[in-house]
Amino acid sequence: MHHLRRPEGRIAYDLYGNDTDGTLVICVPGMFDHRASFRLVGRELAAAGHRVAVMDLRGHGDSDTTFTSYDSRSTSTDVLALAEELGAERVVMAGNSMGAAAVTIAALERPDLVSGIALLGPFLRPSPPGPVARTLYRTLLMRPWAARALTFVYDRLHAGRTPEGHEEQKERIRRMTRTADRRRAITKTLQAPNETIDRAEDLAAEAVVIMGELDPDWKDPRSEAEWVASVVDGRAVMVPECGHYAQSQRPDVVSSVLLDLVERVNADA
Structure with a gap:
């Protein structure tokens, strides 16, 4: 494990x-997830x-809980800082869920640095939580049931195939909710006022x-994928036997x- 200051x-x-000395690929998980997803x-691309x-979000995994902001735009600054820390001149980024919004913002902000983006189960148009949802979030992350409740939700989002090492990953999620500072950070992430990205004409x-295909976050996953693809002028790949976590369910x-994607961007370089 390493730390970016x-x-x-x-x-x-x-x-x-x-x-x-191959292409640098930076991977960003979504909220209440751990980088190990x-x-x-990571192993396949390294091979x-x-x-x-592969980074943790602010306040998640082994990242610090001392940040003021936990939204996708703040995450995008962390992603870009990591690319610069690792000395990349051009980088490909992959983001899941909220992480997909972060890498999209990063690509829009730094077209000179980000040459390709993969958006997994992307939330580019998040719905602001209403009062009922906000109360549910707070209740979900209260002791003594926070670890059990969040792990249950995480498990249910894995509709379809069970990933290799899934029990170990769920234990990482449980550990992540056992301290008050992490529960507060995750709550702030859940309640962050993330922007909608519905225009990306400047995306290079x-x-x-x-x-x-089974992602339970949307009534019609294919329709959502096609909408996101139209925003970023990309192509959509539907993954069978898979819910919200394609990176672990269908690596x-x-x-x-x-x-x-790496081959395409390198061919165009």
Whole structure:
């Protein structure tokens, strides 16, 4: 594990294939997830000769809980800082859920740096939580049931295939909710006023959208994937036997798509 120092705290990240000189791929999970959800993809891309950095969100995993802001735009600054810390001149980014919004913002802000983005189960138009939802979030993350409740929700979002090492990953999620400071950080992330990204005409990065056919976050996952693809002028890949976490449920598909994306952006360089 490594740490990226930021003005208000540190961001935890893992490196795969750091002894290679291939393309840098930065992976960003979504809220109440742990960076290890990209563990299988990281290993696969490293085996193919690329460098992979997989980070935690602010207040999640092993990142610090000392930040003021926990929204997707703030996360985008962490992603860009990590790319610069690792000395990348051009980088491909993969983001899941809220992380997809963060890498999209990063690509819009730094077209000179971000050459490709993969958006997994992307939330580009989040619905602001109403009073009932806000109360539910607070209740969900209260002791003594916070760890059990959040892990139950996390498990249910894995509709379809059960990932390799899923029990170990759920234990990481349980550990993440056992301290008051992390519960507060996760609550702030859930309640953050994230912006809607429905226009991206200035996006220069090659884009691909990866959506689980069984993703329970949408009534019609294919329709949402096609809408996001239209915003980022990319293509949509629907993944069978998969819910919200394609990177862990179908790492075979995600790795293949990412390797293709890397090949495309390098061909255009």
